[in-house]
Amino acid sequence: MIPAPLLAMGAFFLDTVLGDPQTRWHPVAVLGRFISLLERLLYPTGGSNQRKFVMGSLLVLFILCIAYAFAEGLLLAVRQLPVAWGSDAVSVLLLYFCISPRMLAKAGQDIYMLLVKGDLPAAREHVGYIVGRDTAQLDEADAARAAIETVAENTVDGVIAPFFFFALGGAPLAVLYRAANTMDSMLGYRNERYLYFGRMAARVDDVLNYIPARISGVLFVMAAFLLGYDGRNALNILVRDAAGHPSPNGGHAEAPVAGALHIRLGGINYYFGERHFRAYMGDAHMDISAKHILGAIRLMYTVAVLFLLFYYLFSLYRYN
Known part of the structure; x- marks a missing residue:
């Protein structure tokens, strides 16, 4: 049986080489359609807020x-087959479907290339693929900021x-997490439809991300030192600003990235024409530009490698 850290490295290698399959039969896409089906069946049209919360929780x-x-x-089914490595292969594939560093990097790189070419309208369009804010009036700095914030926060x-x-519970627990995160991305909105129906999805995602976000914050600081960015400032900004983020977890990724790159994230965004700060x-210290997107992507990949390295070293310590 292959050690679990090596299986995780295998999944990371697959993602690096193949990326995320863009097909409607991707397990996460299938899960999304199933969630939509259940939403249609369970959403209590005209029901009380309490009923919406109960049905959303169910x-x-x-x-x-x-x-x-x-x-x-x-x-369990694969373990019954006469193939010694079958369950290891399935674990790698399941984890591979749960991670998305290459897709995240590609989204940032596409926006970077469009900004470098001066095609701001196309860059705005691509920003709209990855964020929910209004993009029609974004300037270059705002488009780059949106990409950096997305790369940083989605590293978690x-x-x-x-x-x-x-690492805690094998592929089944990773799949459970991906399901929770998918529900949050589909239902965890603070609007009239989802404020109560999607509240449990948002809370579960917040709880599950609590420890990974804080691990990510520490790893971002370490990555900043390793890559020659300002690791000391990354740590200072993490400690100073992370708690100010509207998400209980998002600041632990965005703050150290901002500190490492000497830029300022956050600020004014527009959602459906309404101004939000x-x-x-x-x-x-520096104006945000396209080049900072690449810095965020380098930090993201370095954080991933650091986690896998520490996971492997911890397993050696644990079993020796």
């Missing part, structure tokens, strides 16, 4: 149980958290 519980049972059942839920839960992360 949806979350059902999806989490199904996701975990599917992964565990698949592994697209890379470190799946690795963390894989998000707490600043970092100091504006």
